[in-house]
Amino acid sequence: MATELAKQYDPKEAQQRWLHFWNENKFFHSDPDANRKPFTIVIPPPNVTGALHMGHALNNTLQDVLIRWRRMQGYNALWMPGTDHAGIATQAMVERRLAEDEKKTRHDVDRDELVRRIWQWKDQYEKRIIGQLRELGCSCDWERLRFTLDPMCARAVRQTFFQMFKDGLIFRGKRLVNWDTHLQTSVADDETYTEDTKSGFWTFKYQVRGGPGASATGEFIRFSTTRPETMLGDTAVCVHPSDERYKHLIGKTVTIPLVHREIPIIADGLLADPTLGTGCVKVTPAHDPNDYACSQRNPQIGIINILNPDGTINENGGKYKGLDRYKAREAVVADMEALGLFEGKEERIIPLKYSDRSKTPIEPYLSDQWFVKMGDLPAAGGEAPNATPPAANGGLARMAMEAVENGQVKFFPERYKNSYLDWLAEKRDWCISRQLWWGHRIPVWVMMDAAKGSLDEIKARLGRLKELRTKYAQVLVVNTAETEAAKAVGPHGQELTPFRFLACVAPGAEDVERELEAIGFVQDPDVLDTWFSSMLWPHSTLGWPEKTSELAYYYPTNVLVTSRDIITLWVARMVIAGLYNVGKVPFHHVYIHSKILDGFGEGMSKSKGNGIDPLDIIDRYGTDALRFIMVHLSTETQDSKMPVANVCPHCDTLVPVKQEHLSMRTRKVTCPNCKKPFRPGGPWPAADPELPTAKQASDRFDQGRNFANKLWNAARFLLLNLEGYRPGAIRPEELPIEDRWILSRLATTTAAVTEMLEGYKFSEAIRHIYEFTWSEFCDWYVEMSKGRLRDEAGRGTVQRVLVGVLDAILRLVQPVMPFVAESIWQTLNEVAPERSLPLAGIAERSVVIAAWPSFPAAWIDAATEARIARMQELVRNVREVRNRYMVDVKTPLNVSVRCSVSAADDFRALQPFIASLAGVGALHCGPDTTKPRQSATIVHPEFEAYVSLAGLIDPTAEVKRLEKQLAEKVKHLQGTRAKLSNASFVDKAPADVVQQQRDFVVELQNQIQTIESNLKELRHAAQE
């Protein structure tokens, strides 16, 4: 009857088997259901280009723990999965491949073709990363898999954009972008890197003029720059307002000799730093972020762009037009020198920004972009109908701040709400356009040159537009506000209505789009920032803007689990979008987990090459081991360091990763054992077909693997002893003390674990489970059960308790270690399908849908726990004595215990356990017990035990040991007495603390007395 189990748990077999089983049974599928309460989590969608790394493993394990736990609690649990199109990263990957494989740029294929290729790429990599998440055991509802670019999300994006446009929250503005002149595209900050580069540092001077149009004063003003060519686009010279050297020059002007433009000398405390350079700085708003900011503060100076997209100088550069910017630099320097205005050049090392893709220097470049207004809205009125009340008052940022301030959204740990609030408080407008082809195309059509053509043509066009606006008022918004002020002049000198129109079309109105195009509108070529679609994730995945039953049932979701680096980019924006679109926060809780750092305390990243591939860990230690460790290290405070080793692919030696292996691009390590080279492993291996790649390992995961195996073997022990198992009720009051003890501990543990999970204390929860399983159930209860399993009378009961407790352990551990739990559960179901805990009945057909345990508070029995604890103390102490005097376990020891009558009764009742656990032969106990000659003494507050050791003690050595011990005790006693003689301690400390100290003194005195009497005896013996 006994089902045979292998001696060791085989994670691989279990993983494959149960993933299939769970999937077939649709345990993780959820539909709205009126009888149950929902519990919803949306996954932070991983990037489709990415491979799973440790951060994903941590993030998704924690979500899975929560969702599995709530599912067991009877909630209708939905974990919505999906992936993110991640505009820049994904397009960059495909473009890079295009360049490598076919030596083409995206301009060589066309927009449609590039997008088609990216979709192909996406399908392939989405499959991979979703497969990896499944391997992790994530219990997502895979039937609901979403993608931020799929039709459902696209519709939500269009609807949101349309509404915001209508409400006047989306506007057109200028912004400096990182311009890659080689690829002629803008690149995101995280697609650039900064490298120290040798550069010149030139100093020039301008002649100062008395004021606009006035003549030269004869004075010169000196300034330095690393980019002399930008001088052509300067619109001011700036000094610090309190800089005495230049105060008198403020308001005067200079003329840039090379372009003959007169520009003012202005004061700006934020831009100019008197301690740097000459203290005077040229201002080039179109080509420097700081200067741009300065021009925002001083709009009168203006902005002049001098660059073409290819990095050559444009018509604003006068005679330098057409020159490459570096050629122009040389020319400018030479010309200034010829004019006698060149003061000198130094060589300097400066940090220069490069494009990661073309490896060429970035140029800051001013361009037209779309923005979302975050700050206060202009006074109500105007064209915006303001259909959505939340945005009406303080603007989007304010609205999202309030959701956290008034507790609708709570952060765990709470301190992270500071990052959220601080960032939103800046109310910086959000630039949402990206010069890419992969993403949601901006749904705005532009008519640039409405005023071109004959008067009749213009009239016809404008008339047609007017018709469209009236006819399609519901789905078409035309914004003219931007250019209202700039009246255009028609070909015949007449004043026209604004010459540029921006039309935004609601989703699902393709016919309107075509009609717009027919009268000369062209769709904006840019796409939206990825976060624009990500921010809609909690409601777009549920079907919004349709009023779906899913949206009504699952929204708002319960908790968002993420890492702290996207609190601003993502969390804050989701709150904004949720409130704006649905009128409700997207989630009630935000749990921010720690980060996993490498062995040297640094964050893991692709560029550092210091990641760990979770699949290697799964391969070597099992998924449950990985998950156990992820949960175990999720404490509230610390990020965790994770030292890692490479497993040499030639000889299987573990080669610890050293810091020098990480320095950017170390791609080769030599095995210290077999001296052969290999490539270090990780989630981001470089392409290098020449070398075999190592797998990764880290002994941090031993504990997890060992625990899975421990569970397995505890189950194995039970199954070997379940012959004749009969289900039946368990009533603690009828059970022997050890049973009542383990049930008491189980009830305590279960309550604690539930509470810990409710507070997102993952690490503490798994600690409790681990401790209970290993140190109480396995180490003590299973050992104590062995006698009764052999005994006809007790066997039935103890089997039921063993099965019941194991059942509960499996339920508790399932959220964290589902595979081993299911393996054991299924085996147990074959032998003991009907169990007695927590309720009598047939066990569920899978542990993943089993009920979360909960036990009567009455089972918690402090008196019983104390009695077993006393026995454990005795056993531990006898073991210690045995160890100290090197007594074989096979040699029974005789023990006498002096203790109260009731304690003696307990000890006698527990004698079989004391005998088997500590190898005790005869046990005498009672108040009158005396110390036999030549015995070791165990002193405990409740008893004193003597272990007979005739002939086994070396009196001389023992005297030394006891003297040392005595000295320590005396010292401690003195310290405690001193504390008690301190009047303020006795006065001010709580009574129980004082009493503790008093009890402690008594205890110490007893111990000292015992040691002294033992010493006396031993000294006597030593003399003989």
Next chain:
RNA sequence: GAUCCCGUGGUCCAGCGGCAACGACGGCCGGUUUACACCCGGGCAACGAUGGUUCGAGUCCAUCCGGGAUCACCA
């Protein structure tokens, strides 16, 4: 530069004002009898520095030192 986080045995960590600081890994000693050498028992070993608050500080406050993260910036 601003904000935040963290410094505890050799390594990785717990600790949320009160009996001589919890574990894991490694190293040490010993054992392994009918679940488990991925086992069992035992022992060794630690609060970054200086001040302060308090009867009492690893824990709270300040300063410093060291590490990290985020944001800004370096003419």
